[in-house]
Amino acid sequence: MGPNPVWQAEALVGLMPLEPGMRVLDLGCGNACSSVFLAKEFGVEVWATDLWIKPEENLRRVVEAGVEGRVHPVYSEARSLPYAEGFFDAMVSIGAYHYFGTDDLYLGYFSRFVKPGGRIGIVQPGPVEEYETLPPAHLEEYWKWDFCAWHSPAWWRRHWEKTGLVTVEVADQLPHGWDDWLQWNEACDLDGGTPGREEARMLHGDGGRTLGLTRLVAHRNS
Template identity: 55%
Template sequence: MDDEQLRAQLTLPRFPRSAAYDPRWLIRNVMGPNPLWLLEELTARMPLRPGMRVLDLGCGKAVTSIFLAREFGVTVWAADLWVAPTENLARIREAGCADRVFPLLAEARELPFAHGYFDAVISIDAYHYFGTDDFYVGYLADFIRPGGLLGIAVPGLRAEIDRVPEHLRPYWQWEFASLHSVGWWRRHWELTGKVGVLDAWEQDDGWRYWRHWCRVCAQAGEDETVREASRHEARMLDADEGRTFTFALLVAKKPEVGGT
């Protein structure tokens, strides 16, 4: 696929901001479903203002952190466990954002910040790795100022399941047990009272966007490992036809005072 074809494939009317980013750069830094499409959808319902202090939790290769700084003028702490901050700094500098995006190594369960430090925490395709623990949202809320925001976008399920659907058996990975429905996430957060859910939704046609991204990466991925993993994921989504997998997006607000 040449550059022009690739750009055409990744220019979708639904995600105009994402379309402005270099497709080769995006694919070179792929770690899962297109993080900019998820972030663009999330932030359309999350009021971010210039100057806000935002934690990008599980930022991976900091693609989302760069997008947040550029699109919204926020200051971003780009925190990740698997990707080294030195590697992310090179990408952040190259994108001209080093004055507004600060990379660091962080374990989500041992965050090195003061309580009340952030105006918002955002997590794209990462929160399910640590956030299914009943106690986690209460722990994380401590780092958000009163009235601050929490927004996540994660791969999820249309509805909770008790067993692996037959059609997904050839593709199932044990880690999929961390995927949940929007309703599950909403209940999980609301019962704590630590945050109030403002909005919770499934991405319309989310599985089709996911599959489209996989198909593009299957052709344009930089190495055969990426191309084969993408082909495999596209086949899984084909077999599922939107019956099981989706994306769950939630925006919540920490109470202005208290939060029991």
Template identity: 40%
Template sequence: MGINRSNLDDIEFIRANLMGPSSIVMIEELTSKLSLKKGMRVLDLGCGTGLTSIYLALKFGVTVFATDLWISATENYQRFSEFGLENQITPIHADALRLPFANHYFDAVISVDAYQYFGANEQYLDRHLAPLIKEGGIFAIAMPGVKVEFDVVVPAELQPFLSPNGEDIHWHTCEWWRKLWEESPNVCVESVREMSCFSKAWSEWLQSDNDYARENIALLNADDGKYMNLISLIASKK
């Protein structure tokens, strides 16, 4: 018999399925003022192990398309079934650059700790994502960021943990993201801000039984609040 869950109160379940700073903590803050209503179609882009998809389905009653490249659809389907959400959340294995959806299909797109990997360029929003969202639809993005741009060189304190020339870093400032999105003819930027949940989200991740989390302890200690943050970006489709 499978496991039956009714909520996301099991902290051990959450920590076992985290892939970075707590996606649950981040999505709670990200969606706290969004007008998500039952029956809406929501693209959870880069959903990872599907924690954010489960949260959206339980909290708002929306229909979620849980899309990820790194985690298989079958694995996520098993998790969704534990919550009895297999008919409310559709698991999809897909590349963010080749999304298999119709134009104007979604009422909203939510992305937590993923967008920075594929969307930090001038092409992605307009070419790949905006066409899928209905007029007036919601864009809500939460992701790691920085308080100042690293430009060419990563600060010395962080170089032991990150590429010195920043090649593997996709973090940017609120100002950088605002400028990028405000240049789009397809969206109206409503807010770009530093999130208040940084300490809580990272603390949950560092307490998880995960080798990557243990490696991140030294990174957070080296940063010591100087550079890293979490950013939320809210916009609407024109």
């Protein structure tokens, strides 16, 4: 659904070591591709949690991928998660956290589900620095209102640090994030997928000047 979730998951796992048997939350997992990847590559057990994609669809994919019993598809709203506090060893959210996580109070809710010391990693679209005006002039023709939730690494760092609940270890833009995002949309366009062409036009319009993929890795303070 988002700019290749497996590439984005790869960009997180180098910074948040995963060991076999760990319990991992993949929040906003969409089609659960990242969940399957994490289970297959690292032997972790993943709770593939999403709102828009039916868990039955993800279960079919999980069975086909041979990771049944290691990836658990769950239907849930991000603000009403059905988990015990401290249940997860690590939590990731790929191309999804900005849909709910810009609320100042959300991290306080979300971080309680990972063990103290456990890592939280997110990647989503964002500008290298906050735009002074919205929409930014050079992207006006492509802009959709909900892009206002795209934020820079510095914005996310402050957003999380001001809670005092986590220690941010990394807040940056993915190296080659713009290229990956564009390449993904061009592939989707060839395949007739969404958002494909329109988003590729926007990325060409930006020319890699401002847009990319924002990455954050933090651990929960005890």
